[in-house]
Amino acid sequence: MRPRADTLLFWAGAACTYGCRTCPIDPSSAPDAADIAELHRQLVALPDRGGRLVLLVGGEPFLRKDILRYVATIRGNGSTPGIVTTGLALGYPQVRERLRSSGLAYLRLQLFGTGEDHDRNSGVEGAFDLVLGGVRSWLEEADGVCDLDVAINVRGRRPESLKAEVERIAEALDSSVQIVVAADGVADWDRFSEVVRELDGWNDDPGRPLVAWEGLREAGSPAACMTVPRLLPNFVATAPRSCCLGDFSSLGMDAQQSAQSNSFNFVRTGVVVPFVDSSEACRAHEASRDEASREGASDREMWLVEGDELAQYATDTGDFDAEAVARIKDQWSHVFVDRAAAGVLDDFREGMRRVIPDSTCRDCTERGHCGRRFRVVGGQPFAREEAWIADYVRRLRGRVLDVGCGEQLYRDEIVPLVRSGTVHYTGLDPDEPSLSDWRKILPEGDYFQGGVEDFRVEAAAYDRILCLRSLNHVFDLDEAIGRMAEMLKPGGELLIVETTPFAMLRRPEQVAAADAAPRAGHQHFRNATSEDVLPYTRRRSLQVLTHHAVGFRTTNEWILLLKRPEAR
Numbered sequence: 001m002r003p004r005a006d007t008l009l010f011w012a013g014a015a016c017t018y019g020c021r022t023c024p025i026d027p028s029s030a031p032d033a034a035d036i037a038e039l040h041r042q043l044v045a046l047p048d049r050g051g052r053l054v055l056l057v058g059g060e061p062f063l064r065k066d067i068l069r070y071v072a073t074i075r076g077n078g079s080t081p082g083i084v085t086t087g088l089a090l091g092y093p094q095v096r097e098r099l100r101s102s103g104l105a106y107l108r109l110q111l112f113g114t115g116e117d118h119d120r121n122s123g124v125e126g127a128f129d130l131v132l133g134g135v136r137s138w139l140e141e142a143d144g145v146c147d148l149d150v151a152i153n154v155r156g157r158r159p160e161s162l163k164a165e166v167e168r169i170a171e172a173l174d175s176s177v178q179i180v181v182a183a184d185g186v187a188d189w190d191r192f193s194e195v196v197r198e199l200d201g202w203n204d205d206p207g208r209p210l211v212a213w214e215g216l217r218e219a220g221s222p223a224a225c226m227t228v229p230r231l232l233p234n235f236v237a238t239a240p241r242s243c244c245l246g247d248f249s250s251l252g253m254d255a256q257q258s259a260q261s262n263s264f265n266f267v268r269t270g271v272v273v274p275f276v277d278s279s280e281a282c283r284a285h286e287a288s289r290d291e292a293s294r295e296g297a298s299d300r301e302m303w304l305v306e307g308d309e310l311a312q313y314a315t316d317t318g319d320f321d322a323e324a325v326a327r328i329k330d331q332w333s334h335v336f337v338d339r340a341a342a343g344v345l346d347d348f349r350e351g352m353r354r355v356i357p358d359s360t361c362r363d364c365t366e367r368g369h370c371g372r373r374f375r376v377v378g379g380q381p382f383a384r385e386e387a388w389i390a391d392y393v394r395r396l397r398g399r400v401l402d403v404g405c406g407e408q409l410y411r412d413e414i415v416p417l418v419r420s421g422t423v424h425y426t427g428l429d430p431d432e433p434s435l436s437d438w439r440k441i442l443p444e445g446d447y448f449q450g451g452v453e454d455f456r457v458e459a460a461a462y463d464r465i466l467c468l469r470s471l472n473h474v475f476d477l478d479e480a481i482g483r484m485a486e487m488l489k490p491g492g493e494l495l496i497v498e499t500t501p502f503a504m505l506r507r508p509e510q511v512a513a514a515d516a517a518p519r520a521g522h523q524h525f526r527n528a529t530s531e532d533v534l535p536y537t538r539r540r541s542l543q544v545l546t547h548h549a550v551g552f553r554t555t556n557e558w559i560l561l562l563k564r565p566e567a568r
Helices: 036-045 067-076 093-102 116-122 127-141 159-172 189-198 284-291 322-331 383-394 411-419 432-441 477-487 508-516 530-538
Strands: 008-011 053-057 080-085 106-111 147-153 178-182 210-214 263-274 301-306 309-314 335-338 352-357 373-376 398-403 423-429 446-449 462-468 488-499 502-506 543-548 557-563
Touching: 008 036, 036 067, 053 067, 053 106, 067 080, 067 093, 093 127, 106 127, 116 127, 127 147, 127 159, 147 159, 159 178, 159 189, 210 530, 263 284, 263 301, 263 508, 284 309, 322 502, 383 411, 383 488, 383 557, 398 477, 411 423, 423 432, 432 446, 462 477, 477 488, 477 530, 488 530, 502 508, 530 543, 530 557
Parallel strands: 008 053, 053 080, 080 106, 106 147, 147 178, 178 210, 263 502, 301 373, 335 502, 398 423, 398 462, 423 446, 462 488
Antiparallel strands: 263 309, 301 309, 335 352, 352 373, 488 557, 543 557
């Protein structure tokens, strides 16, 4: 569990002796009542402390000999403990062992540069090598249940060396670690902005630790909105507040997300031309010139083979730019014909058929003036993916959590398992009417209304977790994956199934009916691919068992089957 805006911070490191020159907090300002009784009082006063992350900060928390009693107090009050530290204590095997057994869920190490820069700023000779050695030992010995961040603080330092520092830390550590660049207190925002751009694309490489940014939305900074449009996948943002990191606004998903569309329509225009087999004799491009004379319009039209005719379809979507439309239509061909009567598309298996490009257009000299023609593919478009998912669901055993259970697509597989006692089923969904319907079908299950980010249950509670077409609806992607990973038992599996954007070929009356239909009560916040999601799962040390990505040879439905490592 990584920090969120509602994280409770508790001062547990008064009288820091390291003398970090970059730390903005005066240790003498620590509250006099910073003791276990005060911590207990604050925890009891929390309106919703179940699962809440409580960070012990300083100064240096490990200067307190009773630090593990603080951790135990947090656990005993139903919250989740984390520590922000300079990391020197990790060099001691007995400290690492006691931390692991204490149930610590989050650990942040603060660096003030690399090598001699960190040593000089921290006031401890050899500190950088000692910290990295401790981190490597922690990773070798840990079971993956504790999130680990390594934070680079740039307060009072020029940012020229930042890129090299990130690269040096990444070389020394494995990809399960997250590197956080804490930008609070940057002196030269113009140069810092250049460094951010230099690291654009860093997270595209799955072999690297994930890089997250803090403080980029600090009021008045020139970098205030620099990374927001590219938050996923190239940037992950986090927003804890801690000693030496200052106070800043959140760049997390909860601060930036708004509803997004996941599909658009190509609407039948009424323009038709005769179907012919040869590209030389085809006249579609002539009609395209008449109907689509503006530049780039051919990307927004297509021709569907309908018997002896080619029917023109066009889109005026404003939800997707030209690049996204071209990817959906021409690169991946994730386009489907709506076969249902107007307004009754409720069966994605039989109500849709995929279309793919007609090979006749491949060598046509008029391709640049025409949206290309497509043919309908027979059979259920999602048959392969759905057969795999249904087979997996039939093999479920033990305690199962179904995140976003309301769709009920696999009731025929789930109901017999629950009634036979093979599966203890828990359904979670934000939509109460959907839960009510599911309760009537399967009253033997346990049901909870809400999102997975706010679902509180003991750690390692479930053998299997299903997240089927629900991930794009969660508000905070990072928090959701973190919660699901935390709830898995060692050796447990998480199945994520989601879809990328697609287009529908529809007649005008179908579009009108779809536009008039009531909208779902929960929003669609992103259009993540499986590749977008992998960095979030890697830093939770989840192993990939199956990865079915989207592409031209697949539908727009992707699958990730992940496993939490066995306990050592």
